Amino acid sequence: MPLPPYDLDVRPILKSGGAPFGVIMEAVAALAPGQSLRLLAPFKPVPLFQALGARGFQPAAREIGNGDWEVTFSPVDSPAPESKAASGEADWPEPRLCLDNRDLEPPEPMVKTLEALETLAPGETLAALVPREPLFLFDQLRDRGHAWRGSFEADGSYRIVIRAGGLPGKPA
Amino acid sequence: MVQGATLSRWTMTWFATALVFLIGAEALMAAGYGFPAVSAEAPESLVLVHMIAIGWLSLLMCGALFQFVPVLVGRRLRAPGLVLPALVGLVLGLGCLLGGFLQLAGTLELDVSLLAPAGVLLPLGFALAAWAIGCTLWEGRPLAPAARFVAGGLACLAATAALGVLLVCVLSGMVTTFELVALRARLLPFHIAAGLGGWLGFTAIGVSYRLLPMFLLSPEARKSTSGAVWACGGAALLLLVVVAPLALVVGAGTDIIVAVALLLAAAALVFYGADVLFFYRHRRRKNVELNSKAAVCAFAMLFLSALLAAALLASGSMARHAGALLYLVAFGWLTGLGLSQLYKIVPFLTWLECYGPVMGRKPTPRVQDLVVEPRGKVWFVLYFVSVLAGTGALLMNWDSLFRITAAGTLAATIAIIGELVLARLLVNVATERRLPAGASRPHLFLPPLRHG
Known part of the structure; x- marks a missing residue:
């Protein structure tokens, strides 16, 4: 049975003017094998698609209202082509x-x-x-x-x- | 093709044009033209002030931002085709503005006022530059801390231009409404605050948040303090650039607004000082290069300006000595910082342009081999000492001494520009290492022709 996704809401970090990249990367590093990351962000985090794609995660993004986005990064067997x-x-x-x-x-x-x-x-x-x-x-x-x-x-x-x-x- | 996507083609042309205006203004000061021989608001002084604020500092800032903002947001410059028309618009507009001031001074006699075309061309040139920079920033959202300062600076540029156009309308006699004419003198400080403090100062602070850690190999800025600089500085500028002029227009008092803004600006400077110290203390680079040492002098001049401003306010002599304070801000801090950063940026871009194609394939000189620091150090010492002495001379109303110090500043500036030219020409690199096969000699200040 697959693990439940790890939830990370970076909206408060961005709202306070912070840069959430380090937090996201720490969360990715802490994922169990096969576990997904579910990210909540106030915009579609396109740069992350590339960055996490290089680490073998496939993004699935959907808008959840108020301009916010939910993106689930699921691990795939082989790293997605990045650049x-x-x-x-x-x-x-x-x-x-x-x-x-x-x-x-x-x-x-x-x-x-x-x-x-x-x-x-x-x-x-x-x-x-x-x-x-x-x-x-x-x-x-x-x-x-x-x-x-x-x-x-x-x-x-x-x-x-x-x-x-x-x-x-x-x-x- | 030598130039990559991240090298802005016209940056050196902007820098060269800016430096010509700097030398021109310094030569006029050494010759005793304008302030302090005549009042700071005399047309002759306005010629000087705008040669420095627009011709030198604004062109330098725009040229640097075209190069720097794409690096800041990790994207290519938007609308690069606007870069050259913006330069042409600004130079023509500035020419008209200076001509218009010379008409007011009675030096130049023409049937039509040149101030009117200046009021169109300058905002147009700035709008083109700001559009390219602003669109690049817009695509880079959410903005990194340094980029937010640049965005704030661009907003202040718009406000400076708007207030400037208003002043030009009054000066040229296009607007004769009594209220506006009466407001002119009271609007002037806010035009200066928006231009020097907002557009040039706030943007310079933002740029330094990225350049200092890059050149010193220090960690990025701490979010709490850089956020405080942004919040306090931004609020101060909002009060000075938007709220206070509006209050003037509706006839309300501005004393409290200005007092609050000054307190906020002082708080921003304290936090900024803490950040600058943090960068220098936590640097991983052991040998501090001349550009970073000269930048320390420029930062010292900024904080000295703040102390001088406080002293002038406390003693009630601000009106009498505002010229000395503005001189210290414009030459000690902004020009000092600009020259110190050019001393790094010009060799770095030259190195990249020249040796980029053979990098890693053949031995190349180091960036530092393009400059001779012990010689450059002499010029920077002369520069900062003469600016300090010049400020002292202005405070003492000692005009002849000021002209001597201005000559010192001029000599130091010419020498520093000479060093930049030598770096562009690769003169300081040993002959046998200068041009390995495949390297391309850069043009002095025009971009290479496009191939293909």
């Missing part, structure tokens, strides 16, 4: 490299990540923790034809998994 650069991908291989670039001074997190990426064979992946959502890195990855998935961590840092491009049929 548009990664669309149509099956499971990615385990990261061959894991980098922790959180304490580097900008733009070193980006430089170190791209340096490591150069050592990968096409199709291989690496995972990197960076201090913030790496918007400038996304540009570089897009220009160079790599695919990526990313999400925020509970501490506000950002974890990105990059798959080296250059496979047949992939933009290089």
